[in-house]
Amino acid sequence: MSVKVDPNVMKDLEAFGLKDAKKCYHCGNCTAICPLSTPENQFPRKFVRYIQLGQKDKILQSPEPWLCYYCGDCSLKCPRGADPGETMMVTRRYLTSLYDWTGFARKFYTSERFEIMAISIVALLVGIGLLVFNTGKPDWQHASLNSLWPKENIELADLGMAAVLSFLLLSNVFRCFRFVMGDLAYKVPFKYYMDQAKELILHTVTQKRFNECTDRKQWLVHLLIMTGYSSVFLLVVVFLRWFQRDQEIYSIWHPVRLVGYYATFAIMYGTTYAIIGRLRKSKPPYKNSHPTDWMFLILLQLTTMTGIFIHFTRLLDWPFATYFLYVIHMMVAIPMLVLEVPFAKWAHLAYRPVVLYLLKVKAQYQQEQPAEASVAVAA
Amino acid sequence: METKLAVYICTGCGIGEALDIEALSKVATKDCKAPICRNHPNLCSQDGVQLIKNDIANEGANVLVIAACSPRVMYDVFAFDDCVVERTNIREQVVWCQKPNDEDTQMMAEDYVRMGAAKAKKTELPEPYKPEQEMSKDILVVGGGLAGLTAALEASKAGYQVVLVEKEAELGGFQKKVAQKVTFPYKELTANDLNQLVQAVESDSGIKVYTGAKVEKISGGPCVFDVSIKQNGSTAEHHMGAIVLAAGWQPYDPANLDGKLGYGASPNVITNVQFEEMFTSGAVVRPSDQTPVKNAAFLQCAGQRDPEYLPYCSSVCCFTALKQAIQIKQQDPDANVFVVYKEMRTPGQGEDFYRKAQQEGIVFVRCQSPEVMVQGSKLTVEADDELSGEKILLADLDLVVLATGMVPATAFGEDFKAVQPKEGEEKEKEDEIKVPADAILVSDILNLEYRQGPELPGLRYGFPDSHYICFPYESRRTGIYAAGCVRRPMGVAGALEDAAGAAMKAIQCVELTTRGASVHPRAGDLSYPEFFMQRCTQCKRCTEECPFGAINEDEKANPLPQPTRCRRCSVCMGACPERIISFKNYSIAMIGDMIKAIEVPEEDEEKPRIVILACENDAYPALDMVGLRRMTYNAWVRVIPLRCLGSLNLVWIADTLSKGIDGVFLLGCRHGDEYQCHFIKGSELSEIRLSKVKETLDRLVLESDRVRFEMLSIADCDRLPALLDEFAARLVEIGPNPYKGY
Incomplete structure (x- = not known):
């Protein structure tokens, strides 16, 4: 079957930040240098070709963009300045928008104005919400968040938000699963999905594939941001009743406090490193910054910083400052979660491990399939 | 003119240490009867040159044999007006490639001095050719x-x-x-x-x-x-x-192209030359209805680099296609333009232009054999995209441009x-x-x-x-x-x-x-062929074999040499069965005398002799390089440089073998399609002539293995020693030449 070449896909990808893929003349240095590229899943060279030829179907079915962690070796080695690492990054954005059935992701990635507007509107709604829905009886003697916004209510809101986010994200993950698995989606016995489940968890927790890249620093920074973010997410959504405390200050060795400090340090270190890197364009992954990349880092750092301030104002027992900062904190954190998690950069947190997991499932299936087929014939 | 022979032996560069200079001088004075023979520790120095100049001025020396380094070096130092200068190479081809203070080495050096003197004695000073007509520089x-x-x-x-x-x-x-x-x-x-x-x-x-x-x-x-x-x-x-x-x-005629390129099947399939004409006369449009071009494909190497059509690359079509593709893009930035190529050939700085075309958004497809399909006014190109391994379609094309090549x-x-x-x-x-x-x-x-x-x-x-x-x-x-x-x-x-x-x-x-001198590759050579017409038999061999068409004929088939067309390769000299063509400083007799000057030891001495007739352009320098690298080769060989192996006259082979020399080794340049002969077909002609040598050998009742021809390039010096040893071994197998001692 011949496929039609569609140069418009390339033009479309330019809206997602594609710049240099046209320059590629397919020498293959990028594929040769990439520590993660394998004979079965070759990238980034072959993938750049699909883009140049505008083969949208191929792009949609490809797991390769998620196999790349953007260490930047390929971009450094490229003799043509075609920046293959950035091309992989752009296709991750593109795929995120294709997986998303709401169309929000596409708007987010292709329009900076839309992104800022959306975040501002959600922030405003959160601010208004917090001002309108509260007990109206703040404790002005002591910093006591629960007096104004009881943790039970916040917890309820948290869970509601988590449900909506999960629904959006999981429905997109399901679409990702359909695209990547193709015809095999329901052919593969459930057993294999179960067998490989531990891979899913292992990869999510350790990011161990990233560690195979030459630049270990990137893996570390990525792991810090990921674990910091995840642990604080668990604290505020699942363990809120232990996290949002008023008078009773935990001892310094209390697990909640320790986890909180770790998360704060990890996120602050990771985001500061990334922001400085992006400002200085210090290495290939930091050379091209899409608006969503900035938004991701800024929101994360603002959330953490306001969180730190609240921590101190609470320790110093300054009620007004605590309440005020809390509103700001929520106005930053909630848009980040609501918009970025299902529709933008945060979504990769789900897609990447899922795709890696699906690949393992596929590989196991293909490996054992001929054996089973022959057994069937023999029977 | 009265001649006076002077032999100069340089003892520098290791010559003095490796040879018995006294014995060598004796050869010059006794065997060659040179009235003057001198040696100097550094003949190419000012002092050494002055020594020679003094002899020219005071002693009337005018035939100079300089036994020193290769004639390929110091030629500017050993240049003396109005004197015959013969260079005898006892450095590269004797002391640098033979065992020092060995009997065989000494014999070799002595033979070379004899050979040099023999040639010098026959050499005359060339006089520049002046045609009767006035010469034009226009x-x-x-x-x-x-x-x-x-x-x-x-x-x-x-x-x-x-x-x-x-x-x-x-x-x-x-x-x-x-x-x-x-x-x-x-x-x-x-x-x-x-x-x-x-x-x-x-x-x-x-x-x-x-x-x-x-x-x-x-x-x-x-x-x-x-x-x-x-x-x-x-x-x-x-x-x-x-x-x-x-x-x-x-331009190559597109009508001859393979039908699958679609030329003639639709007016919208044109050649790169037609595109050029269209662009120069206005805008780029679809030829069938003059509407603007939205989608276009360029098919490179249309019939080129294909043995059935145009076997070579025309080298400009890649640039032309890039240029024309950019012209379409500049006319309409939204146009989709494809270039289907076998290989993009944009060498050197041209790469920048290729990159520019990529940046303009032109899509490149590597495919060896695209096919054009016509659907009404639209065209589709089907191609195997080698870079993804997929079969792809370039659809809805308004224009297909074929890169046909250049024919001289x-x-x-x-x-x-x-x-x-x-x-x-x-x-x-x-x-x-x-x-x-x-x-x-x-x-x-x-x-x-x-x-x-x-x-x-x-x-x-x-x-x-x-x-x-x-x-x-x-x-x-x-x-x-x-x-x-x-x-x-x-x-x-x-x-x-x-x-x-x-x-x-x-x-x-x-x-x-x-100035009466030859052009490249013997630039400056003042000699030219002279014909002794009384003995000409009108065989036309010289006129046919001259690689440069320098000899016309009159109606009776007499050769009419045109010396200003001549490159002095002396192929004619080798061709002439009557041996009537010679140069003032290069003739059949001269080489014959050199061969005769070689001393052939008796059979029981077990010192066979091999004459190497070596092309002066490649084989001779290769022999020099063996010496430069201080490799050692067979001590039985005596090298005679020829202007071109094409000047080989079969009589030399007869001279050599009838003298009792055991074998003749001819070293010429590669011939055939990838020839390296400076005179185009000299080495080829010599090998053709050699096919007739059997006759001579049969007459002498000798084995044809005694004569060998080898093609050699200047870079082959490392295989020379083995080549010579192998030939020597074969000669030992055949046994000594029965003519020794006659």
Whole structure:
């Protein structure tokens, strides 16, 4: 079957930040240098070709963009300045928008104005919400968040938000699963999905594939941001009743406090490193910054910083400052979660491990399939 | 003139330590009867040279044998006016490649001194050739395109009178069709500034321009060319020095292409030349209905680099396609433009232009064999995309442009051999040596009155090349230099460089020829072949074998040498069965005397002898290099350098073997398609002649293995020692030459 070449896909990808893929003349240095590229899943060279030829179907079915962690070796080695690492990054954005059935992701990635507007509107709604829905009886003697916004209510809101986010994200993950698995989606016995489940968890927790890249620093920074973010997410959504405390200050060795400090340090270190890197364009992954990349880092750092301030104002027992900062904190954190998690950069947190997991499932299936087929014939 | 022989032996560079110099001097004074024999520890020093100069001034020495280093070095130091200088190479080819203080080494050095003296005694000082006619330094340029115009202007700027002949009514050639060009620095398209060049040529008082004209006839040779130029029914005569051929090219006929490229199936399939014409005359549109082009594909190498159509790469089509693709993009940035290529060939800075085209958004597809399908006014190209391994379709195309190649103007016309009137009465003798004929097509460009044909011989694909690596611009006709696309396919930058290069060669030619000297590769050689006509048998061997067509014939088949066309390779000397052709400083007798000067030890001494007849251009330097690298080779060999192995006369082989020398080893350049012979077919001719040597050997009742021919390049020095040992071993097997002692 011949496929039609569609140069418009390339033009479309330019809206997602594609710049240099046209320059590629397919020498293959990028594929040769990439520590993660394998004979079965070759990238980034072959993938750049699909883009140049505008083969949208191929792009949609490809797991390769998620196999790349953007260490930047390929971009450094490229003799043509075609920046293959950035091309992989752009296709991750593109795929995120294709997986998303709401169309929000596409708007987010292709329009900076839309992104800022959306975040501002959600922030405003959160601010208004917090001002309108509260007990109206703040404790002005002591910093006591629960007096104004009881943790039970916040917890309820948290869970509601988590449900909506999960629904959006999981429905997109399901679409990702359909695209990547193709015809095999329901052919593969459930057993294999179960067998490989531990891979899913292992990869999510350790990011161990990233560690195979030459630049270990990137893996570390990525792991810090990921674990910091995840642990604080668990604290505020699942363990809120232990996290949002008023008078009773935990001892310094209390697990909640320790986890909180770790998360704060990890996120602050990771985001500061990334922001400085992006400002200085210090290495290939930091050379091209899409608006969503900035938004991701800024929101994360603002959330953490306001969180730190609240921590101190609470320790110093300054009620007004605590309440005020809390509103700001929520106005930053909630848009980040609501918009970025299902529709933008945060979504990769789900897609990447899922795709890696699906690949393992596929590989196991293909490996054992001929054996089973022959057994069937023999029977 | 009275001659006085003087032998000088240098003892520097290890010679003094490795040889018995006293014994060597005795050879010079006793055997060679040299009245003067001196040695010096450093003959090439000022002091050493002064020693020689004193002898010339005070003793009247005028035949000098210098036994020292290779003649390939210090030639400027050992140059003495009005003296015969013979260089005997006892450094590279004796002490550097043989065991020091060995009996065999000493014998070798002594033989070389004898051989040198024998040759020097026969050598005369050459006198420069002066034709009867007045010699002209004017330069004729045939073709008024970019290369021709530039060559004319360059020659004129250098102070030479130029005559330019253009067949069209206007100057400019193909470039008139080109609005924008791609050239250095290969960043952007540039407007064609051809008109400025045309104006510069037209306003140059040193250039006489004939447009709408053709060269009707050229006779004579360098500096005595008589050229008839026909224009508007009248004929102008010019006496010219040298010729630059810049006759240009024609596009390959697309009608001959494979049907799957779609030419002729739709008006929307055009060639790159048709695109150029369309762009220059206005906008790029779909030919079928004159609507704007939205989607277009360029198919590269249409019939090119394909043995069935045009076997070579025209080298400019990649640039042309990039340029035309960008032109479409500049006309409509939203247009989708594809380039389907076998390989993109944009060497050097040209890579920048390729990158520019990529950045403009042109999509490149690597495919060896695309197919064009026609659906009404739309076209589709199906291609195997090698870079993804998929079969792809380029659909809804308004225009497909085929990159057809360049065919040199010299590649048209009938084969001269076919149209030549057959000499009926003469039957081809069975025994006759068949000389491979030159490929000459009657293309009606130069109309040379040369015995071997009216145009320049083609090397490959009709290009009138001589040897593109060693001798750029040179053709196989002395004084005629090719430039531009007639020489090889090239772009604007190449044509400009070519034009200047060919003009330079033409100037060198007229300057050397007016001094009676040879042109490249024996530049400066003042000798020329002299014919002892009384003994000529009109066998035509010399006229047929001359690689440069330097010898015409009269109606009785007597050779009419044209010395200004001669390159002094002496192929004619080797060809002549009557041995009537000789040079003042190179003759059959001289080489014969050198062979006779070799001392052949008795059979019981077990010292066989091998004569190496070595081409002076490649084999001789290779032998030198063995010495330079201090490798050792067989001590039985005696090397005699030949101008070209094509000057080999079979009598030398008879001389050698009848003297009791055990074997003859001929070292010549590679011949055939990838020939490296400086004189084109010298080594090939010598091997052909050798096929007749069996007769001689049979007469002497000798084994044919005693004569061996080997093709050798200058880089083969490392295999030389083994080659010589192997031959020596074979000679030992055969046994000693029974003629020893006669």
